[in-house]
Amino acid sequence: MRVAMIGTGYVGLVSGACFADFGHDVICIDKDPGKIERLNAGGIPIFEPGLDVLVASNVKAGRLSFTTEAAEAVKTADAVFIAVGTPTRRGDGHADLSYVYAAAEEIAGLIDGFTVIVTKSTVPVGTGDEIEKIIKAKRPDAQFAVVSNPEFLREGAAIEDFKRPDRVVVGTNDERAQAVMRELYRPLFLNETPIVFTGRRTSELIKYAANAFLALKITFINEMADLCEAVGADVQQVAKGIGLDKRIGGKFLNAGPGYGGSCFPKDTLALVKTAQDYGAPTKLIETTVQVNDARKKAMAGKVAEAAGDLKGKTVGVLGLTFKPNTDDMRDAPSLDIIPALQAQGASVQAFDPEGQHEAQHMLKDVAFKADAYEAAAGADVLVIITEWDQFRALDLNRLKATMKAPVLVDLRNIYKPEDVTSRGFKYASIGRR
Structure with missing residues (x-):
């Protein structure tokens, strides 16, 4: 055809x-x-x-x-x-x-x-x-x-x-x-x-309903992560325990800094507006949008909690795109987290395998580096925002040697706490002690 x-x-x-x-x-x-x-x-x-x-x-x-x-x-x-x-x-x-x-x-x-x-x-x-x-x-x-x-x-x-x-x-x-x-x-x-x-209208709504449900699922596990931190539980085990239930499923139950990208942020908001126009408000989705926006902005606080007062300190950032295997920067958590770090007085140096060209147009006063180790060099704290595969097996001893202070904030839970702390790092993650 x-x-x-x-x-x-x-x-x-x-x-x-x-x-x-x-x-x-x-x-x-x-x-x-x-x-x-x-x-x-x-x-x-x-x-x-x-x-x-x-x-x-x-x-x-x-x-x-x-x-x-x-x-x-x-x-x-x-x-x-x-x-x-x-x-x-x-x-x-x-x-x-x-x-x-x-x-x-x-x-x-x-x-x-x-x-x-x-x-x-x-x-x-x-x-x-x-x-x-x-x-x-x-x-x-x-x-x-x-x-x-x-x-x-x-x-x-x-x-x-x-x-x-x-x-x-x-x-x-x-x-x-x-x-x-x-x-x-x-x-x-x-x-x-x-x-x-x-029908045509049903098809149009299916797309929005699917994205809204997945966004809700992400936001749910992120709220469970906050509760896990408060009570001393492990969000990854919680996610596994509920994800094995076939009625729930394990996909989109990875706790992190909030969803971003070209679809979920704009589609959830558009669905909320459409529902309001038709007099059938979607309270769950409205709350999902609000909670996700607040979560991205709050991640800088988690960095400060791990590293102390950020004024005058250098923060290394690994990953800028909203997810790995794309160069898409639209509504990426990094766009909220990095300005919030800078507002607390930190200088930021960052590396992303594919997103740096786009990021240069969207982030101000960031020093873009050639690789993960350059981004960590001289840093008081290193933050993982996007879970690119190449960040999953970093040489932790090399990182520690190049950093000013061995502090790692893992917003994607790609490392086991004991593997990092055993090498002398202070380690913070999402929804885990």
């Missing part, structure tokens, strides 16, 4: 490359000529493990291409995917749908013959209705169907999630559109992947 993918961010580029790998002909479209030029030259504008190889192989096979010109790609497409950003709108917390609606306006003037228009972007309930109105107003004669097809991709594991998903959700009651979507995802039928067909 012929696919036009509007937007070449995490969702658009991964989805486009994976659809091409399924055997479809895919053209990815973006307004940014620099990004398209880079893609056509073989570069990848984001860090996602395996994406460079996947893109290169499908470009070589002639199934994947990139352009700034939407006209021909949309005109010949069986399905046009909208995969543009929906950031939090300034001032009111709602999702900013201006890019989605601009894409719909452009698509309306270009489609030729029956076309399925698919929202891959995360959008509030009712957005598909508005897209349909925009296209009908501009092209009353057009033959099309607007479909919701939310993504459930984890940054750092996006290709695996696309090719071997838990489920695919498709929101449409149009039989012709259902047939197109079945054909697009036909390779997944071989893996017996559940394809869930629903």
Whole structure:
């Protein structure tokens, strides 16, 4: 099938490359000529493990291409995917749908013959209705169907999630559109992947409900971590004890400094705003948002508790991105923690394997270092914020020798306390004595 993918961010580029790998002909479209030029030259504008190889192989096979010109790609497409950003709108917390609606306006003037228009972007309930109105107003004669097809991709594991998903959700009651979507995802039928067909509004809500539930689960275990510290329990054992219950499950029960990233912060807030607009407030999610925001800001206090007064001290930071295996800095805990450390008088030196280029635009007065040991050199305390694999087996003796004071604050619980303290460190973690 012929696919036009509007937007070449995490969702658009991964989805486009994976659809091409399924055997479809895919053209990815973006307004940014620099990004398209880079893609056509073989570069990848984001860090996602395996994406460079996947893109290169499908470009070589002639199934994947990139352009700034939407006209021909949309005109010949069986399905046009909208995969543009929906950031939090300034001032009111709602999702900013201006890019989605601009894409719909452009698509309306270009489609030729029956076309399925698919929202891959995360959008509030009712957005598909508005897209349909925009296209009908501009092209009353057009033959099309607007479909919701939310993504459930984890940054750092996006290709695996696309090719071997838990489920695919498709929101449409149009039989012709259902047939197109079945054909697009036909390779997944071989893996017996559940394809869930629903109404369009239901599909839109499924995405938000899923992210809100996972965010709630993270916030729950973080609150349990605080209780564990107060009563002398171990949050990792608590998480294991409840996670083995099949009704609960062990995923997203890792205590830490709070969730961040491109999805959970904006999607939970957008769901809260939508629910308020419809007079059905989601108190649990409202509290989740508030508790998570407060938690990220409070982590600097945990560092000060371990290291003492931070005025005039140097803090080494390992990890800046919101999670490992990505260069995404959006709503990362480091963006709250580092300014809070600086506000207490500390100077900060940091290292992240992939996120430093983005971090330089978002963090002020931070000395960025070439590796973990440079970030630790001369530090009064070392803080692990992101659990990159390369931080899991650091030479603790070398760290101790290079640091001014052997104090380690592990906000991801990647070390065993006894392994660290036996080497002469003062060690603090989350939810453990």
